[in-house]
Amino acid sequence: MTLSYAQVLHDVFGYAQFRGPQEAIVEHVGAGGDALVLMPTGGGKSLCYQIPAIARQQAGHGVTVVISPLIALMHDQVGALHEAGVSAAFLNSTLSSDEAYQVEQRMLRGEITLLYAAPERVTTPRFLAQLDSMFERGTLSLFAIDEAHCVSQWGHDFRPEYRALTVLHERYPGVPRMALTATADDLTRADILERLQLQDARAFVSSFDRPNIRYTIVEKKDSTQQLLRFIAREHEGDAGIVYCQSRRKVEDIAQTLVDAGLNALPYHAGLDTKIRQTHQDRFLREEGIVMVATIAFGMGIDKPDVRFVAHLDMPKNIEGYYQETGRAGRDGLSAQAWMAYGLQDMVNQRRMIDESPASEEFKQVMRGKLDALLGLAEASDCRRVRLLAYFGESSTPCGNCDNCLNPPEVWDGTDAARKLLSTIYRIQQMSGISFGAGHLMDIVRGKVTDKVTQYNHASLSTFGIGADFSELQLRGVLRQLIAMGAVTVDAQAFNTLQLTEQARAVLKGEVAVSLRESVSSPAERKSKRNPRLGAIVKAPIQLDSEALMRYSALKAWRAEVAKEHNLPAYVIFHDATLAAIAQRSPQSLEDLQGISGIGAKKLEAYAQEVLRVLAQSQ
Incomplete structure (x- = not known):
């Protein structure tokens, strides 16, 4: 029996209803239509191709190929799909040749619902020959091209290998394709449609607004001390990301944070591959780590409880700024985007544009994009209104950015x-x-x-x-x-x-x-420690003291399970799901049913353990 899209959403992923345009996207793609999907980070893009993939395979259409440049995302999404009872696999450089061969054979036999692969692999003669075979047999269901802005020279993360994906349209007519991204201005959108030959695709553009993120931009005075004060006052014990422009600065800031008693790690392309992977795994799997990084870190990081993203150097453009700040608060809870900038940032960014070997046309576009970011930084009106206007979206003052909360004198x-x-x-x-x-x-x-x-x-x-x-x-x-x-x-x-x-x-x-005028934000009150818990425990919803104890016990149990499965904790259950369980305090299997985020497979796998943990925490 083929499940409806709503049934897949509920039974597999444990959610009662779609968000925003998800349902319209799923129905369009599930019926075989092409789509361009622009949806902010944390908006639920992955469900837009995972649900059609599951439904189309049940209807006999075969395998969905998800094209992504991000090894971390592949690993975590495949792990999350396994937890939900969905057959999924990835092909990337972390596999041995024998492991890759086994995955390919499973794909050719139609035993995989979603196969994740990098663009470089998808366009190799070997892989294309395998796709040819599946196409001829009618077992090639859907192509989902994630991080689609990478195909555009105007995007903030252009990758030439994405240009070769035009072969999918030419070689596999009739197989639906969807391009997904969280960040693209009008110029980049047009480029995506042209480069991927998606001119006839239906465009789904969600609001770019992330109302849970508070935007704060300050003038650099002593940026390291400003950062330390910001973390101490507002994000003690929270997971966060600090972006710096140079590798040297990344290491210096990481050490400064460690010296200040914070659990901080450096990440940049100059580090040994194993060290980078270890640091990334720790950031994903442990709580309260601050990652200090260049932009080499971040894409494909699905960690939902990043409470702040800080920039100690100005990004190149608003797309980059939006993409990077969007890694905060993916769970929909309160988060902050904080940036310190100064004259030298402007000088450095303009120098990089002027000294690049690009054409003058390209440089002019990049200067325009930088100017838009400078306008955002210098603005005395609502940051969010400015940010959304860049993406062609009108809005009213948010009441939650630094300029709205503390209007500067002009x-x-x-x-x-x-x-x-x-x-x-x-x-x-x-x-x-x-x-x-x-x-x-x-x-x-x-x-x-x-x-x-x-x-x-x-x-x-x-x-x-x-x-x-x-x-x-x-x-x-x-x-x-x-x-x-x-x-x-x-x-x-x-x-x-x-x-x-x-x-x-x-x-x-x-x-x-x-x-x-230069404005300093007032200090935030520090979180109070609960003496019964011995440390700060922050729940995503308001919980009384007894429920908070249950929530703490559930988080400890989840950490053990995640370690056993070699997965980030949020892949097992999101914080919001644990908080809902703690609040409801279920006494039976029936009581657990219907809690958001608990699908049929997770209910079967973890229900008894969850009930045991709750009983012991009383």
Whole structure:
């Protein structure tokens, strides 16, 4: 008997109803339609292809091939499907040749419902020949192309191997294809449709809003200490990710956090493969670990209880920022996206664009994307409204970002801007060469330094003209001028500053420059420890003291089971499911039925153990 999509959702995955557009997507793809699915991280993208895969195999359509570049995601999703009673497997570099052969044979025999593979493998002659055989026999059910933004040169994580996936459309007509991503602006969406030949696919675009995430962006003063205060005040004992731009900085920050008593680990591409894997496994399987990483870490990380994502360096664009911050709060509970940025971040990002070997057209697009992120960072209005507007979505002030909670004062920086521009102009006239931001600040504020003396810049008419502004204010003005395009940073000449044609309108007073005052967020109250538990126990829902004890016992039991199965704990049961069990305090098998997240297979496998743990915790 073929189960309906709603039955698969309930019986296999243990959920009572679909969320958002999931049902429409599942029905469309299940009926053989192509689809482009844009859904935020934590929105339930995987169910959009897993449920059609299960239903279509039961209807005799065969195997679904899921194309993903992410080994960690493959392993965890296959493990989660096994826990739910679904036949699944992966083909990647972690398998021996004999193990890979066994998986291929099972696939060819139609014994696998979902097969996960990387794009490089899918497009090899050997694998394509196997797909040809399945296609001829009518046992090739569906292609799900995850992280589809990787196919676009305009996306934030372009991977050339994705371009070869056009072969699927040409070689297997009639086999439905779906492309899924959490992040794509209009330019990237159009590129995905063209590159994957999905022009006739139905597009499903969910809201990009993640209302459970609070966005906070602060000016860099002492970013390491700012980070330590942020974690201590608001996320003691929580799992989090800290992103840094360089490998050296990753290791330095990780060590600083460890020295401060935090359970922190470094992750970057320069580490030994085994060390990276060990650190990633610990992050997924243990609680309260802070991973300090470059962007080499993160894609495919399904850990639902990451409570914060912090950036100590500015990303390249809003897509990257959105993708990385979206790894916080996948369970729908309160989480934070925190970033510290400064003038040097802007300089570094522009230098990387200018020095890249890409075409001028590509560089212009990347500069535009960076400018949009700078606009978000400098904004004095709602961060969420700005963020969603970038993806073409209108919204109203959220009341939950830093600007909504603590509206910054705005001041007219036009006078300061004109003084800075005039000084840059006069320096170039007098010396015939350009200088960097630090020297500019010294001249405008009237600070006598060795360099000021060496070049006789104290004789400039603008020397000390901005003494009534703080350096923090002037740096904010300079950031705005760079963001506006009135000043450029010459990466080839030691990051020196130069005027552009756009500076003329500011100097004439035709363009106003408004800036936000520096605002510090108030300290959050620390979580209180429950003396009966001996440590902070944070439940996803409000629980009384007795239920909290049951929840703690269930988490301890789940950790043991996860270790036995070599899986992250959330693959066994999500925190929300354990909290619902603890709240209901079931006494029988019937009492457990209907709790969200407990499908038929998990009920059969774990019901008696759960009841035993609850009985012992009374």
